[in-house]
Amino acid sequence: MPKKTTQPHQDHPSHWVAVIILALAVAVVMPEFRQLAGLLFLAGLIGLPFSWMAFQKRKSRTLALRDLQLLTPRELELHVARVLDALPGWSAHATRGSSDQGADVIAITPNGKKVAVQVKHYRNNVGNKAVQEIVASKAIYQCEHAVVFTSGPGYTKAAIELAKANRVPLWVPADLFRIQEVAEQKGSMPRELLPGSTSGWLG
Structure with a gap:
């Protein structure tokens, strides 16, 4: 039988309302x-x-993920380009769709x-073909670095191993949301989303 996975406990505002009522x-x-x-009442207040703010943030993330999955593949490419372009000092544009040679955004x-x-634009794990294509496209577009982003849950073991060997970051929706938040705050690209050595990216 497959092993059941337990979901991590997440605080909910109703828990604190219950504390106040109690x-x-x-x-x-x-x-x-x-x-x-009195102490319980104060703790609830x-x-x-804080619980409400965290709940709203989780809710907005869920809605954002649903929005990503509802986009067409081309709309998703344009959205990723806009998110990167909003980072201070960055510029980005989507390539021409079917003739992109593996790179959807530069x-x-x-x-x-x-x-x-x-x-x-996946709902399942992305395989190593995507990594192979983006590594090849680096030469075509004369790029120093390469990234793969998926709207799905993640990547296969083979894709992760190949990406590690070629120093290709693999992004998932949570990473895109993080970049979007940073851009809104006029911050810098999170270093953990870049390859092991960031000097070639950020100077």
Whole structure:
């Protein structure tokens, strides 16, 4: 039988609402525990707004992922280009669709390095063919670096091994959302999304 995986516990605002209600009930029903009830009530008031903000952020991420999956392959390529282009000092544009030679987006870093990006509109794991194609496209577009992005859950073991050997970052939706957030804050590309040595990317 396949091993069941357990989902990590995620805080929910309703948990803190329950704490507040419990505190009020304790204060009314058991007056001798009013001090404890007061502490519970205070904890609920403090925890509820933070829990609500975290809940809204998770909800927006879920909606954003659904939005990505609803895009057409071409729309997804254009979206990735826009996200990269919004990074301070970066520029990016989508290539011409079917004649892209494996690179769907060409980006230029703040220090002038060209990056070829292949965008895969997948619902399953991406195989190593995508990595092979983007590595080959580096020479065609005279790029120093290459990246693969997927709207799906991730990559096969073979793809991960080949990407590691060729120093090709493999991005998933969470990475694109992270870049988008950084761009909105006028920050720099997260270094963990770049190859092991970042000097060639950022100067």
